Amino acid sequence: MLTALDHVQLAAPAGSEDLLRAYYVDVLGMTEVPKPPVLAARGGCWFRAGAVQLHLGIEENFRPARKAHPGLRVTDIEAYAARLEAGGALVVWDGELPGHRRFYSEDPVGNRLEFLEPVDGVCAAP
Template sequence: MIAAVDHVQLAAPAGSEDALRTYYADALGMTEIPKPPVLAARGGCWFQTGPVQLHLGIEADFRPARKAHPGLRVTDIEAFAARLTEHGAEVKWDGDLPGHRRFFSHDPVGNRLEFLEPVDG
């Protein structure tokens, strides 16, 4: 039986690790976690905040997905959007999900990310 999502894997092009670290650690505030040595040899990097893990793996013929994305629940979405904007990330608000405030943004290699926060009432 499925108990939880362990992690979400996103793809990235070779040599993008420094840009990914700047975005996921500095802009999003996640912590880089070590990859097992056999996996570290493949490149990429992993990040975590609380129970949420995002794994960025190197893909030889990388092309960012146009629609697929992880949905990341945040607190104080206004402040979080401001943080991303201060780090140079585009924030595109979307009001189409009832009961939530949300926006979309892209990491430095073009992966789409959704950030959302439930609203009361």
């Protein structure tokens, strides 16, 4: 029986760890989680914000995900969008999901990210 989503793994090119740290920590406000030494040898980095974990793994011949993406729930979506824009990230609003405000952005290596917030009166997922 599935009980929770533990993490989402995204790919990144070799040597991009400092760029990823600057974005995921400084712009998104996540905390870097130390990788176990055997996994750290492969490169990449892991990040956490509350129960949300994103792992960025190094992939040879990397190509960013253009369609596949994590959907990240936020609070005060307007302020969060402004935070991303202040950090140099593009914010593209999308009003097509009923009951939610949402926008898309990309991390510094081009992975698509969705940020969403339910509007008042919409039940959150159980």
